[in-house]
Amino acid sequence: MRSALTPFDTDVNPDVLARRRDRMRLDDPPLLEVVKNTADDVVTLVTAEVKLARLELAAGLRHAVDRAGWMAAGLTALLVGYLVAVAALATWLSTFWGWPGALAVTALSQAILGGCILWATPAGITESRRPTSSGEPRG
DSSP: OOSSOOTTOOSOOHHHHHHHHHHHHHHSOOHHHHHHHHHHHHHHHHHHHHHHHHHHHHHHHHHHHHHHHHHHHHHHHHHHHHHHHHHHHHHHHHHHHHHHHHHHHHHHHHHHHHHHHHHHHHHHHHHHHSOTTSSOOOO
């Protein structure tokens, strides 16, 4: 008589099955322990994910603040240079048309420049930010 069952056995001995079930119960951890270990693992995983998200958020915020600082410094220098250039243009033009004429021509040139920028910018922004997968034809 054989002591162990194989998957191909057609005659089933209830005593062998009972011993095998007892052995399986002794080897397997109880369901409550498996659930507890799984819950502990889930808590550990969620805690690690939250820590990672905080680190990524802090790094992104530091990068954004650093970039904003550099942009503010660059824009300040650009604005001061622009204002000095416009003042120099008005001063130079004042030698030809006097101060009222020079200021009028400078103001008009700045209004035309600003109008051109405002006229050209929205078309470029709306076309580049429009979703292409909407199914609507572009144009």
